[in-house]
Amino acid sequence: xxxxxxxxxxxxxxxxxxxxxxxxxxxxxxxxxxxxxxxxxxxxxxxxxxxxxxxxxxxxxxxxxxxxxxxxxxxxxxxxxxxxxxxxxxxxxxxxxxxxxxxxxxxxxxxxxxxxxxxxxxxxxxxxxxxxxxxxxxxxxxxxxxxxxxxxxxxxxxxxxxxxxxxxxxxxxxxxxxxxxxxxxxxxxxxxxxxxxxxxxxxxxxxxxxxxxxxxxxxxxxxxxxxxxxxxxxxxxxxxxxxxxxxxxxxxxxxxxxxxxxxxxxxxxxxxxxxxxxxxxxxxxxxxxxxxxxxxxxxxxxxxxxxxxxxxxxxxxxxxxxxxxxxxxxxxxxxx
Ligand SMILES: Cc1cc2nc3c(=O)[nH]c(=O)nc-3n(C[C@H](O)[C@H](O)[C@H](O)COP(=O)(O)OP(=O)(O)OC[C@H]3O[C@@H](n4cnc5c(N)ncnc54)[C@H](O)[C@@H]3O)c2cc1C
Numbered sequence: 090x091x092x093x094x095x096x097x098x099x100x101x102x103x104x105x106x107x108x109x110x111x112x113x114x115x116x117x118x119x120x121x122x123x124x125x126x127x128x129x130x131x132x133x134x135x136x137x138x139x140x141x142x143x144x145x146x147x148x149x150x151x152x153x154x155x156x157x158x159x160x161x162x163x164x165x166x167x168x169x170x171x172x173x174x175x176x177x178x179x180x181x182x183x184x185x186x187x188x189x190x191x192x193x194x195x196x197x198x199x200x201x202x203x204x205x206x207x208x209x210x211x212x213x214x215x216x217x218x219x220x221x222x223x224x225x226x227x228x229x230x231x232x233x234x235x236x237x238x239x240x241x242x243x244x245x246x247x248x249x250x251x252x253x254x255x256x257x258x259x260x261x262x263x264x265x266x267x268x269x270x271x272x273x274x275x276x277x278x279x280x281x282x283x284x285x286x287x288x289x290x291x292x293x294x295x296x297x298x299x300x301x302x303x304x305x306x307x308x309x310x311x312x313x314x315x316x317x318x319x320x321x322x323x324x325x326x327x328x329x330x331x332x333x334x335x336x337x338x339x340x341x342x343x344x345x346x347x348x349x350x351x352x353x354x355x356x357x358x359x360x361x362x363x364x365x366x367x368x369x370x371x372x373x374x375x376x377x378x379x380x381x382x383x384x385x386x387x388x389x390x391x392x393x394x395x396x397x398x399x400x401x402x403x404x405x406x407x408x409x410x411x412x413x414x415x416x417x418x419x420x421x422x423x424x425x
Contacts, residue, residue, distance in 0.1 A: 090122035091214070094177035095145070096168055098187055099130025101157070105139055107287070108183035110247035113143060115240045116181040117248065120212050125149060126255075127171035129164065131157040133257055141253030149174055150257040155264060159187040161194070162267045168195045170262045177235055179214075184239040192237050201235035208244045223359045223381045242286065243361040243382075283320055283327035283346055290325040291362040291383060292316070293353060295370025296332040297391070297410065299341065308411065313344045315414045322421040326362060328353040330375045353379025367398065368410035376401040389413050 095116040097109035105113075116124060126145040128136050133150040151167035164187060172180055172195065182188040184205060196203035208226075209217040215230040216238060298312035320327055329344075329351040336343045353360065354374030365383035367375065369390070376397035380386050388398035393407045406413065 091119065091178045092123050092125070092176055093119060093121040094125045094127050094172060094175040094180045096127050096171060096180055096182040096188065096192075097129070097136065098156075098159075098164070098185070099128055099133050099136045103130070103132055103135035105136045107247050108185055108242040110140070110249070111242060111245040112181050112183040112240050113140060113248040114245045115207075115210055115238075116179075117143065118210055118212065118245075119179070119181075119214065121179070123147070125175040125177060127151070127168075127175060128257065129156050129167045129171070137255040137257045138252050140248065140250070141255040142250040143248060145255070147175070148255045148257040150259050151262050152257075152259055153262075155267065158271055159190070160267075160269055160271075161191050162269060163262075163264060164188075165191040165194050165198075166262050166264055166267075168192060169198050170260050172199055172235060174260050180235055180237045182237070182239055184241045188239055192239060196235070196237045199235055201237055202231050202233045203237040203239070204229075204231070205239045207238050207240045210238070210240070219381075222355050222378055224378070241361075284350060285324060285326040286360060288324055288326040289363055290323060291328050291353075291360055291365045291380075292320065292323075292325045293328040293330065293365060293367040293370055293375055293379065294333055294344065294347070295330045295367065295372065295375065296336065297369025297371070298344065299333065299336060300369075302411070303409075309344065311411065313346070315411065315418065316344065317346065318418045319414050319421075322418060322425075325366075326360065327351055328357075328360065328365075328375070328379060330354070330370050330372050330379075331356060332372065355379075367402065368414065371395050371397060373397050 093116050100106050123146045125147040127149045129151045133152050155163050193203045206218045207216045215228050217228045299309050329347050334347050334349050334352050355378045359381045361382040363384050365386045367388040386402045387404040388402040389406045389410045390398045398405050
């Protein structure tokens with residue numbers, strides 16, 4: 090029987106975020122002799138209380154101001170100490186940027202193995218993930234222990250249960266190699282933040298928004314205003330085709346809030362949202378790969394023969410996206 094360690098980092102407000110609750114659900118879906126919870130953060134008591142009824146037999150905490158931030162040295166040291174003290178054969182963690190950065194190194198220190206981007210686990214202890222840019226799904230298991238498994242956010246129903254008291258054992262972490270310290274945060278202004286992984290809808294903008302329209306002119310400022318208005322009203326997440334984000338490199342008029350982080354597709358991301366709406370977008374990659382995990386897909390395109398929108402969208406509206414989105418924004422405003 091396996092001994093499972095659920096590793097979770099605590100948010101700034103002391104709580105556990107959704108990806109951590111999903112990883113807990115993943116850990117609980119496996120047959121195990123014991124489940125140990127290992128928490129990392131400035132203070133971990135509130136987080137332990139939040140999941141206190143999850144059935145863990147032991148609670149371990151790597152606690153202190155030095156664990157407030159994502160930093161390889163401190164996160165790796167904390168995870169290593171938690172894994173050693175727990176004696177876990179399986180370590181389950183959310184595939185957050187924080188854990189993704191350090192757990193491969195921790196697996197190496199413990200002579201274990203690590204798998205990232207795991208999208209499913211079954212009780213017989215096989216894991217599944219996608220290969221070749223999300224085109225093939227593979228199922229596998231490993232004999233080597235400890236086995237570190239990072240589960241992709243959005244793949245498990247988050248654990249839910251009543252809060253309850255949990256007695257956390259503080260463990261000591263050796264921080265001999267800490268050399269990096271935080272100077273400042275630099276982040277886009279909040280109203281420019283267009284990537285929202287938890288949004289109901291992914292809105293994919295294509296290069297058509299910047300192309301000459303029926304009047305022979307481009308209308309980039311109008312396109313930007315329409316898209317931002319739509320995003321603010323619907324709180325959708327913004328994806329983009331590669332062509333659209335690449336335009337800035339070619340010195341053409343661009344949508345100022347788009348970066349390569351918005352790019353979906355083979356060389357971009359494959360986000361998970363219940364619904365997707367593409368507008369002014371022709372490409373194969375955004376429609377085939379970028380939308381791989383979107384459940385319900387619709388597209389707006391002037392071209393009824395746009396093969397990818399036609400072939401991969403559940404519904405294709407053959408219409409001018411400028412007119413459609415302006416009308417949708419108007420209806421959303423009326424509904425507010
Ligand atoms: C190795 C490689 C990797 C790649 N990886 C990616 C990737 O990860 N992601 C990606 O996106 N691409 C990728 N590409 C590029 C991809 O093949 C396409 O070239 C690109 O996606 C096309 O972008 P687009 O659809 O925005 O633009 P376009 O092909 O220019 O299409 C614009 C569309 O807008 C429509 N349109 C114009 N005006 C309107 C209007 N008013 N209303 C409605 N519709 C309108 C037009 O009918 C047209 O269909 C990759 C290419 C290569 C070679």
